[in-house]
Amino acid sequence: MKALMPYRWWIALVLFAAYSIQYLDRVKSSVLTPSMVHDIGLTTSDIGTGAFLMLLFYGPSQYVSGLLTDRFGAKRILIFSVIAWSIMTVWMGHIQTREEYLWRMALFGMMVGTEYVPSARILMRWFNKEGRARAQALLSWAWILTPAWASVLATQLAAHADSWRLVFYITGALGVIPLLMIVTWVFDRPEQYPKITEADLEYAYRDELAAGTLRQGQYANAQGEILSHEGLRFRDFFRNRSYVAVVFVDIVMQITLYGALTWIPLYLSDVFGFSLKEMGLWSAAYFIAGAVGSFTSSYLSDKVFHGNRRVMILTCFIGLVPFIALLASLQHADHALLLVALCGMGFFGNMAWGPFLAVPAEIFTPEVYGKAMGFVNGAGYTVAAFSAKIFAALVVVDGAGMKDYSYGWYFIAACVLLGVIAASQIRPQRTTPAPAAPAAKRALSS
Template sequence: MARPTRVRYVILLLLFVVTTLNYADRATLSIVGSALQKDLNLTPVQMGLIFSAFAWAYVAGQIPGGWLLDRFGSKRVYAWSIFLWSFFTLLQSFVGWMSVTWAVATLFTLRLLVGVAESPSFPGNSRIAAAWFPTSERGTAAGIFTSAQYFATVLFAPLMGWLTYHYGWHSVFVIMGLLGIAMTGVWWKVMHEPDEHPRANIEELTLIRAGGGLVESSHGAQSESRNPVRWGDIRQVLGQRLMIGVLLGQYCINTLSYFFLTWFPVYLVQERGMSILKAGFIASIPALCGFAGGILGGILSDSLVRRGYSLTFARKAPMVIGMLMSTSMVACVTASADWLIIMLMAFAYFGKGFGAVGWAVVSDTAPKRIAGLCGGVFNAAGNIAGITTPIVIGLILQQTGSFNGALIFVAANALVAMFCYLVVMGPIKRLELPESTTTDSGAIKGLEVKRPVSN
């Protein structure tokens, strides 16, 4: 027999690169935030609202984005997603030539459009990982594409800070928009479904399928016509204790993410007195640690699966350890030295990355027929934090004039996330929708629960 090809790792590299650009475009506003706030004379609450504009649309687009992925397939929908979010990022460079009122309104609208365009991205990542990777490799795969959010800051925060310092904040939107538009062509050339990829041999497909990979789950419109999505399916999934815990936990975990994506560079400039250029470089240090934590958490989780531990223990252990690490940021309230602040933030961000196993859990548990839609629901719940976190922190700053309350608020969310995984979720198992799901009255019958092969 021929040896299995390793095309799935090329697909994973593509997901990593695209997700890096995805998060870099989200972070543009946080890096240029201080300069933009000064130019437009905005209050902290106004900045918080503009920071949250992306998340309002991103959350609203999750379920439609997941449905589009299940209906038309990952390749086509994701390609349009990349092009559109990059185009709307490019357009943000023009707001500086408008009056203040028009600039604020236009920037808010364009951030909304970026959010809508990016909404299929992470459900697409989860769907592609579920199709291309066996269960014993899925934690590592999810850890790698999730860690791209940290690598985006490592790679692009210094570049954006340098561009802002030398060429103004407008240049950041131009460069990032053009990079994303170019990436659209790369995606279209490289991405294929598992059983349609010209370089994936039958041995690799057999390995993926035998390990629990959903090789036949991603046929776009064809599978949709055979298995139409019913909203009752989503109601059944949301009624499960496991999914309730995953959704609440992801909201709390993303509170940490959105603090670092929005207010953290502003914290370095306004609270610690750093220049924008220095803050851009300093912000990359915790992000580098988050990147390492994301990969190591996924590797540890999959290692536990291969050693015979239950899937429940293998996914929950890294999460609990990571969230405990993240609570260390509260020590910044009393710390005074900049080097100590950066060390504490780096340790907290490492923990956040280490414990971010939610996408692996969704890939392990989502019913096959609605994998994209489940990813959309999961991502919508998690990214509500993108709406609440910037606004809550902005209100705390306006009321107290200090980031201390904000740091306590963010750290408390790590503790709540631990509670959701340890107490609310229960065992981690694959949820299966029966093929015949309706009674005579159209009501949806109960879910079947199937334990994964590797558990």
């Protein structure tokens, strides 16, 4: 019986679903911040410090998880990550003091910075250049689309239960779902899946087959064969201009993403006076538009621009700046302009995920994607940690206690302009012609 879809897309869906559940914590912590601030007695500075600590430890954890992924396998690291996430999420519901909050945020970053790189590493091996950006875009929906529904779910549940803590207890228990999904359905490599077909193997290793690194039908020791031809050392990454550019692109993307996650809910609450329920609904507009932008750009990157990732990355940054400036200029509840600003930021601000996350695998090889992408994300999150502190310091409070977030948004806009310069340095990778395949097998390549 013919499968409804290639197994690689089933793995992509499973990883998206598992990562979405893990991403719930950051969304809840963001949209429930106003309630937590009131209950625990946190200040704007404390929120900035919490985001700083989480990202500060989350960054190095990305690199370490990349090294461990390449050495021990992505599936094992993912299982650890899910268990750690569940424990950290339940702990958040117990927080009583400022000090506990800051300790939890630091440990959360350290323990849970292990979820992305293993997931992406698996996708980079199962997909070739024709589908990598779309696979990464689907995974990126975990941090783009999840806030769209999770922000509404968290605020509605907290409002009806009259307790933000209950939300953390319930979602922490949901960790058993991604754990079972990963154990049951995820395989590090195509050749490890018992029911893998020859067509799927040829698709996954198409680039290596075309380059002569592998011979058709000889996939049992594919990883060893590929690595024996590469001989890459860590310092070799930085001799590639495109890789260095991707590091800076990631920094800008993380600053933008965590600027939205951390500050949009507080901005809507403080400047526009939205209630908890209203804030969740308005925050969702940014993330729904982001999901559309992410997949649209990734489809164009794969199918229209044929792996030229630079085009959509530049489109992302150039299109994003005007909408950040618009949001910064809004000081009154003009709902139409606010909706335009949030949707525009979401659409353009998330267009680069699929294209740029695929670049390291195409510059080098998926076999070293763990440490290559681990360093990229580590740098991105570490710098984003300091950006959270900078944004908090730029929030101006007048004598009446009113807050002005404009300078914080202008800071993010300035970072995005630097991203334009970085993206322009990414060089399109030469596409090696794929070997001819029978029509039936070509049908599986999409």
